[in-house]
Amino acid sequence: MTVVDQAKNAAEFLNDRTHEEHLDRLMWMLRTRRDEAASRVAEWEQLRDLASAIKEHTLSNLAHYLEMFESRAQANGVTVHWAQDAHEHNQIVYQLLSDRKVDLLIKSKSMLTEECDTRPFLETRGIRVCETDLGERIQQLDDEPPSHIVGPAWHKTTQDVANLFARVYGSDKEKADAVYLAGVMRKNTRPLIEQAKAGMTGANFAVAETGAVVTVTNEGNADLSGNVPELRICSVGLEKIIPKNEHLAVFIRLLTRSATGNSITQYTSHFRAPRQNGEMHIILVDNGRSSRLGMEKFWRSLKCIRCAACMNTCPVYRRSGGLSYGATYMGPIGIIMMPTFDVRRYSELPFSSTLNGSCSNVCPVKIDIHEQIYGWREVMEEKHQIKFLKKEAMIVAGKVLSDPRLYRIAASSAEPSLKLLPRFAIYNHLNAWGWHRDIPQPAKETFHDWYRKHRSEGAGQEIGS
Amino acid sequence: MNNSGVLVSQESHRHSLRSKVALMIPCYIDVFYPHVGVATLELLEKLKVDVVYPFDQTCCGQPMANSGCFEEAQATEELFIRNFSAFDYIVTPSGSCTHHLRHKFTAAPDSPERRKVSASVYDLVEFLHDVLQIREFPWAKFQHNVALHTSCSAMRGLGLASMSERVHDPKFSKPKNLLEHIPGIQFVDFERPDECCGFGGTFSVTEEAVAAKMGYDKLEFIGKSGADYIVSSDMSCLMHLQGCAHRLGTDVKFLHIAQILNGAAQ
Numbered sequence: 001m002t003v004v005d006q007a008k009n010a011a012e013f014l015n016d017r018t019h020e021e022h023l024d025r026l027m028w029m030l031r032t033r034r035d036e037a038a039s040r041v042a043e044w045e046q047l048r049d050l051a052s053a054i055k056e057h058t059l060s061n062l063a064h065y066l067e068m069f070e071s072r073a074q075a076n077g078v079t080v081h082w083a084q085d086a087h088e089h090n091q092i093v094y095q096l097l098s099d100r101k102v103d104l105l106i107k108s109k110s111m112l113t114e115e116c117d118t119r120p121f122l123e124t125r126g127i128r129v130c131e132t133d134l135g136e137r138i139q140q141l142d143d144e145p146p147s148h149i150v151g152p153a154w155h156k157t158t159q160d161v162a163n164l165f166a167r168v169y170g171s172d173k174e175k176a177d178a179v180y181l182a183g184v185m186r187k188n189t190r191p192l193i194e195q196a197k198a199g200m201t202g203a204n205f206a207v208a209e210t211g212a213v214v215t216v217t218n219e220g221n222a223d224l225s226g227n228v229p230e231l232r233i234c235s236v237g238l239e240k241i242i243p244k245n246e247h248l249a250v251f252i253r254l255l256t257r258s259a260t261g262n263s264i265t266q267y268t269s270h271f272r273a274p275r276q277n278g279e280m281h282i283i284l285v286d287n288g289r290s291s292r293l294g295m296e297k298f299w300r301s302l303k304c305i306r307c308a309a310c311m312n313t314c315p316v317y318r319r320s321g322g323l324s325y326g327a328t329y330m331g332p333i334g335i336i337m338m339p340t341f342d343v344r345r346y347s348e349l350p351f352s353s354t355l356n357g358s359c360s361n362v363c364p365v366k367i368d369i370h371e372q373i374y375g376w377r378e379v380m381e382e383k384h385q386i387k388f389l390k391k392e393a394m395i396v397a398g399k400v401l402s403d404p405r406l407y408r409i410a411a412s413s414a415e416p417s418l419k420l421l422p423r424f425a426i427y428n429h430l431n432a433w434g435w436h437r438d439i440p441q442p443a444k445e446t447f448h449d450w451y452r453k454h455r456s457e458g459a460g461q462e463i464g465s
Numbered sequence: 466m467n468n469s470g471v472l473v474s475q476e477s478h479r480h481s482l483r484s485k486v487a488l489m490i491p492c493y494i495d496v497f498y499p500h501v502g503v504a505t506l507e508l509l510e511k512l513k514v515d516v517v518y519p520f521d522q523t524c525c526g527q528p529m530a531n532s533g534c535f536e537e538a539q540a541t542e543e544l545f546i547r548n549f550s551a552f553d554y555i556v557t558p559s560g561s562c563t564h565h566l567r568h569k570f571t572a573a574p575d576s577p578e579r580r581k582v583s584a585s586v587y588d589l590v591e592f593l594h595d596v597l598q599i600r601e602f603p604w605a606k607f608q609h610n611v612a613l614h615t616s617c618s619a620m621r622g623l624g625l626a627s628m629s630e631r632v633h634d635p636k637f638s639k640p641k642n643l644l645e646h647i648p649g650i651q652f653v654d655f656e657r658p659d660e661c662c663g664f665g666g667t668f669s670v671t672e673e674a675v676a677a678k679m680g681y682d683k684l685e686f687i688g689k690s691g692a693d694y695i696v697s698s699d700m701s702c703l704m705h706l707q708g709c710a711h712r713l714g715t716d717v718k719f720l721h722i723a724q725i726l727n728g729a730a731q
Contacts, residue, residue: 020678
């Protein structure tokens with residue numbers, strides 16, 4: 001796979017002012033609402049500490065809790081499957097469906113199934129898949145991946161959706177009205193929900209002591225997907241386990257407030273057993289998680305509860321759009337997760353950050369996101385994934401900056417273009433700084449030279465000149 | 466004021482600080498903004514700090530380390546240790562370099578000298594605010610509206626100011642504490658005051674389109690506030706914002722905090 005050039009994709013996104021401003025404002029509004037919601041919870045920081053500690057404890061005893069979950073779920077009448085990777089997961093889903101001659105599957109939003117490319121896997125094998133989350137359905141109809149893990153279509157304006165529905169459903173594209181468009185979707189999707197013989201969901205949490213899975217949604221579509229058809233399949237990443245029901249009290253309080261600023265979603269649904277005369281299958285999916293758990297610097301990214309607060313606050317994400325990352329998980333959390341899936345393809349992502357640290361400070365489970373981004377840069381260097389020009393520039397910079405004589409020659413050079421800083425800061429594409437900004441002009445005299453002239457007595461030793 | 470809120474007299478520090486203090490001038494200030502280095506030096510001299518400028522200094526190593534190139538940063542960091550480890554305090558007018566030296570200075574092998582450098586380095590604002598505990602700069606006045614920009618390294622990295630993400634933390638700003646008694650100075654409020662300006666070191670080049678848009682947005686928010694000056698303790702943010710402002714034809718002016726505290730004649 002080719003390397004994702006996030007910077008180039010972001011530059012293209014920025015050419016479209018309407019969408020860039022739409023996304024930036026919407027995301028910033030969510031960040032502001034998150035701040036307001038957090039400020040109404042006096043113990044917010046203690047909750048973050050607690051959530052982090054519960055996740056770290058669970059991840060440190062993961063096998064124990066997974067086995068507990070499996071046995072409790074089985075006792076509830078649920079069939080539990082284990083999938084080592086995306087292919088195994090998809091194969092299990094396909095087998096369950098084809099054995100029961102299911103040709104239409106309804107699905108609620110699940111980033112795990114995005115990660116596994118489950119939908120195309122099933123569709124190429126003749127099974128129709130209908131997303132039931134409004135945003136996810138919009139993206140499906142537009143043949144685009146989600147651009148945000150909470151709001152898959154948040155990069156689209158209402159008019160974009162009106163245009164899309166007009167094209168797909170023949171609705172009135174002049175009516176760029178959310179209520180009208182939701183009605184169009186409802187009319188076209190409800191019949192599929194009623195016809196489908198199988199439903200699929202992800203899970204926000206899987207509770208070890210009860211064997212239940214919990215979904216947190218606003219549209220109720222997970223409840224439809226989970227309850228209407230006879231066959232219910234639930235895909236769960238290994239890291240979604242929490243030990244006890246009481247721990248939900250911590251996470252539920254943090255999740256929605258962090259995501260949208262709401263105190264709670266419309267639906268927090270607990271699925272424990274198959275419905276009457278139905279079947280319930282839970283697939284526990286590894287897909288790289290246990291190897292990430294073994295990474296000393298990076299395992300804490302498994303604490304993520306997918307609230308996307310890090311994306312909403314990220315000044316780079318808001319001005320790049322989620323699709324620019326070319327990844328299932330985007331924004332700051334995506335930067336530290338995606339290289340564990342494919343280090344080459346996502347080798348540039350760790351550089352799509354200013355390391356400003358806002359993400360780590362909104363994260364409800366206290367993942368040190370920006371520190372991990374910094375850490376991934378080092379990994380990319382070790383794995384020889386740094387772009388040639390940048391690497392060359394750093395070698396030159398490292399030589400010049402470690403040698404006072406060379407540094408003084410470069411810094412004091414009369415020719416501005418030979419000045420040190422433009423070369424190491426801007427390396428080979430000297431003009432990149434200047435595309436949207438004026439290049440700073442070197443002063444006639446460096447501080448060093450000024451100091452020698454005005455304060456030379458009593459100054460430190462000099463070997464530089 | 467010290468932590469208990471007591472204003473400590475400047476006089477006591479003039480006599481109490483008998484330590485060896487080194488001045489570290491970041492490479493980009495050396496080359497592009499030497500007057501900021503001069504203002505820092507003069508200010509420390511006015512405060513009777515006996516400050517030494519080690520002549521063989523170059524850079525803290527951050528450009529290479531931030532790019533993941535630790536091997537390339539090693540010799541530069543070793544040179545830094547040779548130049549600075551003998552001092553009790555290393556003072557630099559840069560939150561960003563201070564953050565690197567204090568928290569990310571790991572390219573050179575671990576040694577007592579390396580640890581001493583990390584423990585001794587202070588951003589100028591911290592040094593004035595926390596070590597010298599000075600709040601009055603009687604030679605300074607500044608009759609202008611100021612938009613104060615605190616870099617992410619200084620704010621979230623060093624804790625020089627509270628951040629908007631931590632909604633329950635007490636609100637404070639050490640740069641503002643230093644500036645607020647200067648006659649004439651007016652602070653303006655602006656939208657998203659602690660959003661990153663988009664500099665981000667090599668990010669400003671590798672992701673230039675996003676970096677520039679972040680800078681443009683910052684200038685737009687500040688532009689609505691009526692600020693005459695954008696003031697920061699980090700010249701690297703200002704270098705980026707100034708480049709954006711020149712391109713946009715914005716007439717806002719830029720000053721490093723050291724220039725105001727040193728009594729910049731405006």
